[in-house]
Structures are given as C-alpha cells and as structure tokens.
Amino acid sequence: MINYKQLHHFWTVARAGGIVRAAERSGLAPQTLSGQIATLEAELGVSLFRRQGRGLVLTDTGRVALDYAEEIFRLGDELEEALRSRASGRTVPFRVGIADVVPKAIAWLLLAPSMNLPEPMRIVCREGKFDALLGELAIHKLDVVLADSPMPSNMDVRGYSHTLGESTIGFFATPALAARLKGGFPACLDGAPLLLPGGEAAVRGPLLQWLDAARLKPRIVGEFDDSALMRAFAEAGAGVFPSASLVGEQLCKQDAMVHLGDANGVTETYYAVSVERRLTHPAVRAISAAANKELKIGQEGP
Template sequence: MAEFNYHHLRYFWAVAHDGNLTRTADRLNLSQSAVSVQIKQLEAHLGHTLFERRGRQLVLTEAGRIALDHADTIFSAGRELVGTLQEKGRIRQAIRVGALATLSRNFQMEFLRPILNRPDVEIILRSGTNTALLQALETLNLDVVLSNRPPFQDAVSPFVSHRLTEQPVSLVGTPGRLKGKLDLIDLLTTQPIILPTADTGIRIGFDAWIERLGIRPLIAAEVDDMAMMRLLAREGVGLAVLPPIVVQDELNSGRLIEVDRLPGIGETFFAVTITRRFPNPVLADLLADRDI
C-alpha cells in the first residue's frame, strides 16, 4: 500500500469542518478544483467515498464521519506535540449519545457509567426531541439515542431498538405529605397527584388502571419532564407517579418515600442505533448485557 498522504487528510478535515468546499478553498487561497482533487485522492487511497452531495451541501458519509473522528485525533495530537514534547497525546474515541430531553438523568448516568472514567473515551452528550435525535442518528451525527419512545419499525426503517430495561413505577411523596399514611388507594383518592402527560406510556397505563378501580384522583400537575416531576414531588406539591430511579437520591436520603409500586405499570428504556458498516466500538461496551 502506498504511504498515507496527510496533506490529503488535512484538506478533507478542513472541508468537513467548514461544510463547504468553496469556503475552504477561499480560506486556503486555493482553487476549488485543487481541493476537490486532494479529497478524491484520499478517497481513492481509502477505498471509500467520504462526502455525498445533497443540493449545494456536502454531507459526510459513514466512512467520512469515521475519517473525521480520526483526523480530529491526529491533528489534535499534533497540536499537543507542538505544545509540549514531554507529554504524549492520547488517542481518544468519541461516542456521541443523544438523549430525550425529558428522560431521567439518573437513568442516563447509569447507562454511561461503564465508560465514565475511561481515559480513552470522550463522551459527547446531546438532548432533544425524539424526532430531532433520530434525524441526527440517521445522518451519523449521533451513535446512539436513549429514549422511552422507540421509533416506528417497518421493513425499510434504518433503526434498531435495543431494549435496555423496564423500570417499575411507584407513588412517591414527602414524609409531610404522607403523614404516616401508606394505603395506596386511600392516598390516590385524597391527595393531589403529579402525573406524566397523556402521551406517555406511564400515563396510559396509569389511566387504564385507575379506570378499572373506579378512582378519580385530583391532578395537581401534568408534566412531560421527569426532572420537573422530581422537583415538584420534593416541594410537596403532590404525590408523584414515576419510576423510583428518577428520585433515587431523594429516596436514599429519606427526603421522599416510596409508598408502593403500581401494579402492571412500567417505563421501558431503549437504546436506538442504526445498522452501520463501521459501528462505533464503544457501543459494544455500553450495550453488552445491560440491565440498568
């Protein structure tokens, strides 16, 4: 194999970060054709197309995204070498994780725990809506998406949903709000209740359960963010219907008390990926034998 040409890699790296061939050529005071030739030579050497054109935009292919990760590492190590000759630049693998904005932070931490202290791994964590995160996953800007709402699956869907765990759902509240009462049905009929919004799996299960019991609880708040439910429960606004993992610290400290598990109601967590020719190797460590 011919010796690798790092000049080709640098031109690719510049275009990938600029996102525009014309802008890069102007910045480097080169013709567009000269920069384009350099990238084509790199593609020929690697045996893979690194960009695809969508209208006027250049979008990285999967091979291009991997090449960019390595280029970032290479040129970062070069800068470190110039800065100090007594320290070696570490080769670090980036893992890009997207998480539904309303997802439990405690759950996210438990998912990431196997790699939190690894010096060879850089974690890039982003939050957003399910739609935005799945789009980022499909365009290879994310390696995995954490969600409690798996994407729709059909024969042409690119998504793969890995079921991580199902967390039970409980009724929790402050000691002052409970006042020693731990009868589940009595509390549901006499105390204000903090609930997830109607489009969530927990709420659908809860509504069906209380319908069977013939209960009409007083709803204090309907919230689409588990972090906000946690705060409202801590303030004693009402009793909250949520997975205990969301308020694990408060339960351990006694600031909140778990009254009882709600039968047949749970929240399922998923790690969503897409089938890739070059999967991120860190994913294997995150998805292996998971039961958070």
C-alpha cells in the first residue's frame, strides 16, 4: 500500500521543481525529502525523477504519478473543506466555469439541480474562453467547466468530457422583424439580417452548412463570442438569431420573441468537463443525473 506521506513529499518536490525549493517551502531538510522519495521509488519499483544537469525532472512514470497525486490531494482538500463547512454550518463552494459561447439560459438550466441539494452549496461562476477555463480546471481552481464541445484532444490537460445533453437549434426574431420577413420558414431567412455565434461556437459550422444546403443567403450583420451579447442585439431587433430550442418557450414568453422555425438536423451538445473520469462532486453528479433524465442523454468520453 502506498505511503501517502511519502507521496505527499513527492508531490511537493514535483510541484516545486526541485528538492531545494521544496525544502524551503516545506521547512524540511533536503536530505529528508530525498530519502522519502528514494524510499517511495524503492517500494514501487519505479523511478519518478531523473537528473538533468543539476536539477531533477519527472520521468514518464513520474508524470503519471503526479497526475494521480494531484487528484488525490485535491480530493483531500475538498474533503477537509466540506467537513469543516458542515461542522461550522457554512455552505460548500461549487466553482463552475462557463464557456462564454454557452447561452446563459442553458447554463442556468444545467446548473439549477445543484441549488437543490440537501447539503447547501454556494455556487461560484466564472465565465470566459474555453481554453482559459480548462487551465483553471487543471490547477483545481474550478470543479467543472460547462461547454458546447468536449475537451480538445491536443490539450496538455488531464480531464474528461461528460456529455450532458443536446438541443435542436431554432431561429428567433422580434415580432416587428418577423413581420418584415418574406415567405415562410426557412425561405424567410434568405436576405434576412442574421446574428451568428462567433468562430469558437461549435454550432456555427453546422448552421452555415445548413444554410448553404438550403440555398439560403442571409445578411450576416453581427458575430458574437458572447451569447448574452448576441441575444441583447436580437432583442433590440438587429437581426434574426439562432438559439437552443430548449429555451425557446422562455424566449417567446419572457422576451416576446417569435419562433420562426428549426434548423433540422442541427443540434448543440453540452458537456461538463472535469478532472475526474467518474464524477464524485455532489453538485456535478446532481447536474449530470438531472441532465440524463431531462435531456435524455448522458455518456462519458475521454
């Protein structure tokens, strides 16, 4: 069985980038750290570090061990924080990153189940670019990231993409704009002012392909990385805009938008990206379970 004290010494040295730095930070003697790591390597029968010049670098096995150590000690921190919060009656923080291309109404729909847990949660939302949020996830500043695409395979970040659900895509416009459009759907889109999500949105390509296949040439009058800003322009009557049909009823009732029709075959998929292959955080598990039930889909991928 692994000696977790020795594993913690290995983790400290790996994160510090060397034994001397780790000794300065931990207050332990370099000889102590070196001896503990040597014992761990001997017991496991592997080499975790190799010498490079005057310093140490991780071996391939060491990098694997560091990934697991990061998760072990992150879970330990979460356990400590959760137990202290329970003892003091404080709420447990749930730190969520939301890619800015994910519609705010969809983010709320996905996150709502985390607000109804027996253990009170304090949700902390961070919005930004998907890549930047994955960086925050990698260093455990976030518990999960919500996005419209899985984690890119070429990113040097250990993480797992959990499919939450999907929605068809519809086109919406203000009543005044809808009244000016000519013909039925989808012909009414030809020549119509159109607002589109930016290049980072996964649904942009399929939407453009759908328009091309239907021989429709709308006037693209705006492109937006931020879904909320696109919706604000649409509410001002600047153009027709695409949105998930999951929130279509809300758009029509609360925002007085008109549903023109759906882009058949075009869907938007939503993912929870975590550092865990199997979800353990209670809030993330609640989100996944509710999505599986309500959105009729729920698979995990690497």
